Amino acid sequence: MIQAEDVVKHYGDVHALNGISLSVDRGEVYGLLGPNGAGKTTLVRILATLVKPSSGRCLVGGIDAHQNPMAVRALIGLAGQSAAVDDLLTGRENLEIVGRLYQFSRAEARRRADDILERMSLTDAADRQVRTYSGGMRRRIDLGASLVGRPEVLMLDEPTTGLDPRTRNDLWQLIHQLVDEGTTLLLTTQYLDEADELAHRLGVIDQGKIIAEGTPDELKERLGGDRLQASPANPADMERTKAVLASVGDGEPYIDERRQLVSVPVADRIKSLLAAGQSFEDQDLALRDLSVSRPSLDDVFLAITGKKAEDSSGEGETA
Ligand SMILES: Nc1ncnc2c1ncn2[C@@H]1O[C@H](COP(=O)(O)OP(=O)(O)O)[C@@H](O)[C@H]1O
Numbered sequence: 001m002i003q004a005e006d007v008v009k010h011y012g013d014v015h016a017l018n019g020i021s022l023s024v025d026r027g028e029v030y031g032l033l034g035p036n037g038a039g040k041t042t043l044v045r046i047l048a049t050l051v052k053p054s055s056g057r058c059l060v061g062g063i064d065a066h067q068n069p070m071a072v073r074a075l076i077g078l079a080g081q082s083a084a085v086d087d088l089l090t091g092r093e094n095l096e097i098v099g100r101l102y103q104f105s106r107a108e109a110r111r112r113a114d115d116i117l118e119r120m121s122l123t124d125a126a127d128r129q130v131r132t133y134s135g136g137m138r139r140r141i142d143l144g145a146s147l148v149g150r151p152e153v154l155m156l157d158e159p160t161t162g163l164d165p166r167t168r169n170d171l172w173q174l175i176h177q178l179v180d181e182g183t184t185l186l187l188t189t190q191y192l193d194e195a196d197e198l199a200h201r202l203g204v205i206d207q208g209k210i211i212a213e214g215t216p217d218e219l220k221e222r223l224g225g226d227r228l229q230a231s232p233a234n235p236a237d238m239e240r241t242k243a244v245l246a247s248v249g250d251g252e253p254y255i256d257e258r259r260q261l262v263s264v265p266v267a268d269r270i271k272s273l274l275a276a277g278q279s280f281e282d283q284d285l286a287l288r289d290l291s292v293s294r295p296s297l298d299d300v301f302l303a304i305t306g307k308k309a310e311d312s313s314g315e316g317e318t319a
């Protein structure tokens, strides 16, 4: 349903996309996972016909997005980072206007708006101006607006960034429902847990390139699965902590200064946790925390690119 072939986009000297190819089957959820500035929004806007690529080809539902943008627009719904809804209008008015843009009759636009308000649990707020909505309600009305045309293909650009965990979860449930109904979904996110929750298949994007692709499980396996993390009670003990993790882990430990911890990939979580506990005890090294967790996006990036996600917009300072 979605196909990108070697898509390149340059803005002057800025190489936003450096040759992206991907394809998404009907009914599939494809997650594009990557940090700020990786090129996610640029790709989504190109696929949605809003931006022209410098080179490469995009097909949506088999139709060339740049030769026949109107036909592609009829197939897709897009909910972006910059909300498309008008603050000064009510939720219902916003949805009705979208319906009118699709050239539905006044009655049909009204019917669809009511349906969507109901699904998005916004019926009670339907007649309030959108500017009075909470962050979660705004995302829901924005998602709702993308559904008015009952699109076969939905593109969601960071649908939950900045939301609190509960509100995120509500939105995930809504997205699950849409997928259950057969919608093909391209989703971008900065969060591994979100990609994990929603995507059937993932592409990890960095500096305008897809650097890894697979199911969430495949990627996690490849990334070394679980990670053992330790925070010394005294920040001066980082290097000693690193040495302990090097001896009990199954890979190269690294120091995450921001989170004040050291982490290392482990093959057997329990065995490594016990060995680390014993070793810290033996060395009388006091800890603030010791735990095993799934890889964070930082870890994913470190494993694939050998550098931290935050550094990825800079040029090769790290090996
Ligand atoms: N209109 C534009 N003009 C110039 N540079 C742009 C423009 N849009 C995006 N970029 C640059 O392209 C790169 C990718 O941006 P973007 O696609 O927004 O990334 P993401 O959505 O993953 O955060 C960034 O370096 C960004 O600054």
Ligand SMILES: [Mg+2]
Pocket (backbone or CB within 6 Å): 037, 040, 041, 042, 081, 157, 158
């Ligand atoms: Mg973006």
